[in-house]
Amino acid sequence: MNYRHHFHAGNFADLVKHATLLALLDDMKRGGRKITLLDTHAGPGIYDLSGAQAVRSGEAAAGIGRLLEGPVDAALGPLVEAVMQVNRGAVTHYPGSPLLAAARLGRGDQLIACELHPEEAQGLTAALTRAAGRDGPRLDIRAADGFDAALQLPNAPDRATVVLIDPPYESGDDHDRVVATCADLMRRRPAPSVIIWAPIKDLETLDHMLRGLETAPGLRGTAIQTRLRPPLNPMKMNGCAIILLHVSLAVREAAIAAAEAVARQCGDANASVVVTKLGEEG
Numbered sequence: 190m191n192y193r194h195h196f197h198a199g200n201f202a203d204l205v206k207h208a209t210l211l212a213l214l215d216d217m218k219r220g221g222r223k224i225t226l227l228d229t230h231a232g233p234g235i236y237d238l239s240g241a242q243a244v245r246s247g248e249a250a251a252g253i254g255r256l257l258e259g260p261v262d263a264a265l266g267p268l269v270e271a272v273m274q275v276n277r278g279a280v281t282h283y284p285g286s287p288l289l290a291a292a293r294l295g296r297g298d299q300l301i302a303c304e305l306h307p308e309e310a311q312g313l314t315a316a317l318t319r320a321a322g323r324d325g326p327r328l329d330i331r332a333a334d335g336f337d338a339a340l341q342l343p344n345a346p347d348r349a350t351v352v353l354i355d356p357p358y359e360s361g362d363d364h365d366r367v368v369a370t371c372a373d374l375m376r377r378r379p380a381p382s383v384i385i386w387a388p389i390k391d392l393e394t395l396d397h398m399l400r401g402l403e404t405a406p407g408l409r410g411t412a413i414q415t416r417l418r419p420p421l422n423p424m425k426m427n428g429c430a431i432i433l434l435h436v437s438l439a440v441r442e443a444a445i446a447a448a449e450a451v452a453r454q455c456g457d458a459n460a461s462v463v464v465t466k467l468g469e470e471g
């Protein structure tokens with residue numbers, strides 16, 4: 190467990206992932222049902238952009254930093270607003286997925302956040318408890334394996350269920366565990382909405398995972414690749430993919446628009462967005 194998201198918080202990949210998460214939660218709230226969100230790999234919740242790790246990597250400066258130079262694309266407006274809300278004045282901190290979700294969810298909603306690293310889990314508990322307040326969602330913060338939590342997630346037909354799967358892909362089996370977890374989730378009725386994040390280094394690793402996901406019966410999904418540059422050097426992070434399962438057309442369109450805006454603002458002259466359908470329908 191060497192991975193620390195502090196190096197990467199607020200980078201181009203977080204922007205696409207978090208803009209998509211907010212679009213999905215806003216869409217679900219319009220549906221009127223109470224929401225249960227499982228964040229399988231939650232991280233510590235809040236990141237100091239002036240900290241040594243963020244400064245050393247320079248990733249936030251090339252991500253959220255670049256967006257804040259403006260003008261902000263409409264597809265990224267809600268995310269930029271949410272980032273401003275955790276800062277007073279100058280943007281010194283970037284909120285992670287559980288904090289962004291907690292601010293969107295309210296009474297009667299539930300946020301289950303798993304973080305396996307003990308130190309990060311401690312930070313997460315403090316940050317999330319502070320952020321959720323009295324009117325926020327019911328919190329269930331676990332220093333536990335997020336894939337296991339997804340497999341144990343009870344069926345709740347009366348609620349809208351969302352699962353965010355955002356592993357570090359540092360251990361060899363993360364890709365396979367994503368596929369196995371989604372196969373299980375897609376057997377549920379109703380099937381939850383799922384957002385999966387994955388890096389793009391070489392294309393075969395991603396394609397292998399997409400082929401695995403497609404074997405789940407009844408799967409209906411979309412893979413949206415944000416390529417900062419053509420993926421020719423597998424030693425580099427060339428982009429990221431957001432894979433959406435069982436989301437509305439509106440959420441899919443919002444995620445594509447966010448990916449296009451990030452490719453334009455953070456990518457090089459050959460940046461592109463590639464959208465593919467998975468399973469029965471897009």
Ligand SMILES: C[S@@+](CC[C@H](N)C(=O)[O-])C[C@H]1O[C@@H](n2cnc3c(N)ncnc32)[C@H](O)[C@@H]1O
Pocket residue numbers: 190192193194203206229230231232233234284285286287303304305306309333334335336355356357
């Ligand atoms: C990419 S970061 C999460 C970022 C967060 N989702 C966000 O968007 O702000 C991945 C996190 O997963 C944690 N982690 C690694 N393996 C895990 C596992 N099996 N279950 C839960 N957390 C895990 C790491 O410690 C790390 O903090």
